[in-house]
Amino acid sequence: MVDPIILEGLSYNEKRLLLALDSKGGSASPGELIADGSFDIELEVMGAASWLESKGLAKLDESVAKFYALEERSAVEQGLPERIAITLISEAGGRMPMSELAERMQGGDKIAVGWLKRKKLADIVREGDSNILVLADAGKAALGSEMPDEALLKRMAAGDIPEAEADPKLIKDLKGRQGMISEKIVTSRKVSLTPEGTEAARSGIELKKQITEITDRIIQSGEWKDAEFRRYDINTFAPAIIPAKKHPLSRLGSQVRRLFTDMGFTEMSSEYVQPAFWNLDVLYTPQDHPARDLQDTFYLEHPASIKIEDEALVEQVRQIHENGGDTGSTGWGGTWSRERAEAALLRTHSTVSSIKYIAEHPDAPRKAFSISRIFRNESIDATHLPEFTQIEGIVIDENADFNMLISIIREFYARMGFDQIRIRPAYFPYTEPSLELEVFFHGKWMELGGAGIFRPEVVAPFGVKVPVLAWGFGFERLAMLKWDIKDIRELYISDLDYLKGNPIL
Numbered sequence: 001m002v003d004p005i006i007l008e009g010l011s012y013n014e015k016r017l018l019l020a021l022d023s024k025g026g027s028a029s030p031g032e033l034i035a036d037g038s039f040d041i042e043l044e045v046m047g048a049a050s051w052l053e054s055k056g057l058a059k060l061d062e063s064v065a066k067f068y069a070l071e072e073r074s075a076v077e078q079g080l081p082e083r084i085a086i087t088l089i090s091e092a093g094g095r096m097p098m099s100e101l102a103e104r105m106q107g108g109d110k111i112a113v114g115w116l117k118r119k120k121l122a123d124i125v126r127e128g129d130s131n132i133l134v135l136a137d138a139g140k141a142a143l144g145s146e147m148p149d150e151a152l153l154k155r156m157a158a159g160d161i162p163e164a165e166a167d168p169k170l171i172k173d174l175k176g177r178q179g180m181i182s183e184k185i186v187t188s189r190k191v192s193l194t195p196e197g198t199e200a201a202r203s204g205i206e207l208k209k210q211i212t213e214i215t216d217r218i219i220q221s222g223e224w225k226d227a228e229f230r231r232y233d234i235n236t237f238a239p240a241i242i243p244a245k246k247h248p249l250s251r252l253g254s255q256v257r258r259l260f261t262d263m264g265f266t267e268m269s270s271e272y273v274q275p276a277f278w279n280l281d282v283l284y285t286p287q288d289h290p291a292r293d294l295q296d297t298f299y300l301e302h303p304a305s306i307k308i309e310d311e312a313l314v315e316q317v318r319q320i321h322e323n324g325g326d327t328g329s330t331g332w333g334g335t336w337s338r339e340r341a342e343a344a345l346l347r348t349h350s351t352v353s354s355i356k357y358i359a360e361h362p363d364a365p366r367k368a369f370s371i372s373r374i375f376r377n378e379s380i381d382a383t384h385l386p387e388f389t390q391i392e393g394i395v396i397d398e399n400a401d402f403n404m405l406i407s408i409i410r411e412f413y414a415r416m417g418f419d420q421i422r423i424r425p426a427y428f429p430y431t432e433p434s435l436e437l438e439v440f441f442h443g444k445w446m447e448l449g450g451a452g453i454f455r456p457e458v459v460a461p462f463g464v465k466v467p468v469l470a471w472g473f474g475f476e477r478l479a480m481l482k483w484d485i486k487d488i489r490e491l492y493i494s495d496l497d498y499l500k501g502n503p504i505l
């Protein structure tokens with residue numbers, strides 16, 4: 001027996017649907033209900049059907065089928081390019097120069113020749129300076145018969161074809177012909193009464209307009225006196241309300257930015273495209289360093305180079321690379337190449353922002369940071385992307401030392417909620433001493449970034465004589481830690497369900 005509370009809580013459209021389905025023997029499609037005037041639009045049918053299904057009074061069946069439709073009717077009316085080609089070649093005695101076919105087909109010959117070779121309908125032979133198309137046995141046989149794809153297209157011309165009735169190989173080939181055919185997804189729906197639904201439909205329910213919202217007009221007109229008010233059930237299912245929110249990475253960026261500004265840091269920036277001079281040479285990276293190779297760095301073709309206008313700085317950097325200049329270093333030796341230094345590339349680290357900031361603000365004390373996109377020619381896997389973000393920072397201070405650097409790193413990650421990190425010695429061409437920081441993540445140590453104190457060879461050209469602390473942290477890897485994400489690629493997949501479920505704070 002149907003629960004009386006359920007019957008009392010039925011909406012106007014639910015009652016309409018129950019009665020309409022019962023009059024049609026217990027089941028019907030939305031289209032059939034609209035055709036006989038029971039409903040005006042499918043949205044009304046589906047809304048009522050969903051509610052009846054949740055109450056156990058109806059069952060909603062849905063099936064999805066794929067169909068293939070002909071888009072380019074000329075393929076049937078005039079023939080496929082290869083059909084036109086073999087007909088012309090046959091009329092010419094079974095042989096025809098490719099230049100003559102091009103003239104006869106007025107530009108359609110390139111597609112035709114491709115399909116002639118693919119279907120083995122014709123061979124191309126070289127005679128003198130000309131390429132000659134010669135009909136093959138398959139081409140001769142096709143002259144008097146219909147090719148399989150032609151037969152399929154003719155069937156499509158008469159009506160859309162279900163996926164199950166089409167040869168997958170032929171469909172794949174036809175899809176390769178741009179604009180020839182298209183896919184159509186057809187969804188079929190049917191609503192059926194359950195035994196309880198049939199009982200409800202025959203329980204004497206009456207169709208009567210319901211009031212779901214009290215307005216001043218209803219009160220003033222007195223309409224409410226004779227109206228039926230919709231009964232509400234606070235336990236009834238209601239859709240979740242998903243508030244608007246920023247992407248998790250945007251929120252994390254704001255958090256990092258707020259953290260550094262609260263610590264007195266100024267934000268810095270630089271352009272994506274840089275000459276190797278600022279990205280590598282100024283940072284005392286030798287010109288034969290593996291980081292300069294194509295497998296590590298994205299070099300540009302347009303522009304292929306960027307001229308460095310500051311001749312004095314270029315000369316200082318050249319001397320530092322070749323013999324150490326006035327820094328007391330021996331340099332890297334060899335001959336420094338200005339051409340290599342002016343090669344245009346996508347910045348491989350945000351340290352280029354730091355060194356440009358130092359060039360503009362060489363006076364101490366200074367503190368600056370950036371959250372910058374960088375590019376490296378790396379294979380994509382669970383922890384690597386060719387385009388990612390780096391958290392960069394520098395401190396220029398006469399009292400700065402290695403202990404201060406470690407303290408800043410620990411303070412940053414502690415404020416981000418992580419205090420279990422590992423610091424170990426490392427090597428970078430532009431810092432000494434240097435360190436790398438790691439965290440234990442899903443069974444192994446994951447690198448978070450590197451840091452160190454800039455070598456004199458890096459800061460000497462800008463007149464900086466006090467220590468400069470520098471670091472670069474992985475932004476996406478920080479996000480992986482924060483939200484326990486195992487694959488870095490998940491951060492950039494537009495998964496709406498994941499974004500809706502992500503906490504606001």
